[in-house]
């Protein structure tokens with residue numbers, strides 16, 4: 531088996547859940563990983579923790595809703611580790627409610643965070659990050675099974691994730707001749723701090739206790755349980771290998787059988 535090269539990897543929203551698991555996996559494989567999220571304390575604590583684990587990780591504060599913040603993030607990454615080989619667009623938020631009652635602010639926040647950010651970060655990495663001039667690259671967007679089917683009381687979230695899947699397919703086809711692959715990973719239910727907040731929200735909206743919501747969600751999953759962040763990270767890791775060169779413009783589920791599409 532050929533040894534994989536050490537790559538420069540950017541992971542957004544890497545201070546928690548799936549992003550943190552992806553960072554730990556890729557840095558553990560010898561890649562240099564630059565991370566960002568909104569909360570400075572969490573970025574500092576995550577970088578410190580991972581460096582103590584002897585991983586080559588650094589990062590800065592990043593708000594993926596802001597063009598200036600995205601530019602600063604990519605510039606800082608290039609200064610620290612060099613031009614970018616792999617971008618993992620992971621930062622995202624849940625959200626929704628009764629659609630007739632959704633405010634412009636909530637809609638815009640979810641679309642900005644989950645969808646517009648994926649375009650803006652990708653563009654910045656292709657330009658400032660130098661990726662467009664390379665013959666090898668990976669762009670991996672963490673979408674959702676909600677990007678393939680509608681989620682009741684989750685219209686803005688579903689719309690944002692369908693958008694991510696569409697963007698992935700278009701850009702994957704566009705960049706296919708270049709050696710840069712573009713794929714979406716679509717988790718179903720994954721046990722992370724976000725999943726906990728989602729259950730709390732449904733419990734508040736429906737009046738049912740959180741334990742009942744958990745049972746209801748688990749019953750929908752053929753595997754009978756949530757996926758783990760590490761299981762999602764495993765597919766991201768595979769997509770960064772040379773062997774995955776012919777997988778592009780795809781939206782691949784990690785969902786315990788929840789999505790049959």
Ligand SMILES: NC(=O)c1ccc[n+]([C@@H]2O[C@H](COP(=O)([O-])OP(=O)(O)OC[C@H]3O[C@@H](n4cnc5c(N)ncnc54)[C@H](OP(=O)(O)O)[C@@H]3O)[C@@H](O)[C@H]2O)c1
Nearest residue numbers: 543545546547548567568569593594621622674720722724
């Ligand atoms: N958990 C699931 O069941 C599930 C299922 C399908 C898809 N997903 C997707 O997987 C991704 C990660 O979810 P998760 O469950 O790991 O969530 P999580 O535990 O809540 O982590 C989200 C991360 O994103 C960061 N973030 C949020 N808004 C940001 C912004 N505006 N700019 C920069 N960073 C931001 C958070 O840090 P700060 O808050 O400090 O910024 C945190 O590091 C999301 O795109 C989500 O939609 C999750």
